[in-house]
Amino acid sequence: MLEKKIFILSVMFFMFLSSSLMLAQDKIEPSTRNMNHITWQEFQELVPGSIETVLLPVGSIEPHGVIPNGTDNLAPEAMAKDIANRLQALVAPTLNYGVTPSMAAFPGAVTISADAYLPFIKDVLRGLAANKFKNIIVLNGHGGNTALLQKAIPAVSLECRVRILVVNWWDLTLDITKEVFGENGGHAGNNETAYMQAVVPQHIHPERFDKDMALPNATGTSWFAAPVPASIGLYAKGEGYPTFDQKQADEYFRQVNDRVAELIEDIIRRWDKAKLYK
Numbered sequence: 001m002l003e004k005k006i007f008i009l010s011v012m013f014f015m016f017l018s019s020s021l022m023l024a025q026d027k028i029e030p031s032t033r034n035m036n037h038i039t040w041q042e043f044q045e046l047v048p049g050s051i052e053t054v055l056l057p058v059g060s061i062e063p064h065g066v067i068p069n070g071t072d073n074l075a076p077e078a079m080a081k082d083i084a085n086r087l088q089a090l091v092a093p094t095l096n097y098g099v100t101p102s103m104a105a106f107p108g109a110v111t112i113s114a115d116a117y118l119p120f121i122k123d124v125l126r127g128l129a130a131n132k133f134k135n136i137i138v139l140n141g142h143g144g145n146t147a148l149l150q151k152a153i154p155a156v157s158l159e160c161r162v163r164i165l166v167v168n169w170w171d172l173t174l175d176i177t178k179e180v181f182g183e184n185g186g187h188a189g190n191n192e193t194a195y196m197q198a199v200v201p202q203h204i205h206p207e208r209f210d211k212d213m214a215l216p217n218a219t220g221t222s223w224f225a226a227p228v229p230a231s232i233g234l235y236a237k238g239e240g241y242p243t244f245d246q247k248q249a250d251e252y253f254r255q256v257n258d259r260v261a262e263l264i265e266d267i268i269r270r271w272d273k274a275k276l277y278k
């Protein structure tokens with residue numbers, strides 16, 4: 001009798017093992033995670049059967065101290081590329097223009113009006129939802145987009161029954177910034193400069209740096225100016241100047257990306273567990 005039970009149990013265990021192996025085999029590995037490079041046929045084979053998540057970098061083109069004007073695009077784009085495998089995600093084309101009226105006076109900057117940005121970002125999100133992604137992860141590189149993203153996300157999520165997460169990486173990693181640099185960061189400060197130095201070291205220009213480029217952000221409503229007179233905005237007075245240290249840059253890049261990936265994994269796990277829009 002006992003032998004029979006053991007036999008049945010082992011058969012059941014073997015069936016369970018082979019079915020889970022089959023499930024694992026059913027997932028197709030993409031030839032690329034870049035949505036710009038993928039064909040429609042492969043896309044159809046992958047989404048949503050094998051891939052449920054898309055990473056959408058959004059940014060802006062605006063001045064950043066002595067690092068590229070496109071920092072707010074290049075940073076989340078590099079981040080998406082770096083964490084896409086770990087998250088089994090595709091990477092959508094970056095939204096390279098954003099809302100930056102306060103910085104628009106600087107050479108090379110372009111600002112999009114809120115009236116144009118909001119319906120545009122909503123349509124991009126609707127389009128990704130219509131393509132059957134379950135999880136849309138917006139990797140935002142630019143603070144000026146945040147208020148509009150906060151408007152767009154709940155509305156599109158409800159309308160399309162899709163899960164959307166927005167990550168503002170520089171805010172999520174304030175503690176990592178303090179740990180790596182021993183102080184607070186800033187817009188185009190130590191944190192953003194280091195992140196970019198890890199991505200495009202050839203486009204970082206310490207020889208152009210002058211401390212006068214940096215200004216502590218105004219507290220509360222103490223003052224505001226148009227145009228903003230500095231392209232480096234320090235979170236705290238006397239802290240956050242760029243360090244231009246390659247080793248620190250590479251370490252920061254790694255830690256920031258790990259933190260962002262951890263957050264995304266955790267949020268998706270919670271959505272799954274609660275069976276929201278499953």
Ligand SMILES: [Zn+2]
Nearest residue numbers: 071072188192
């Ligand atoms: Zn920036």
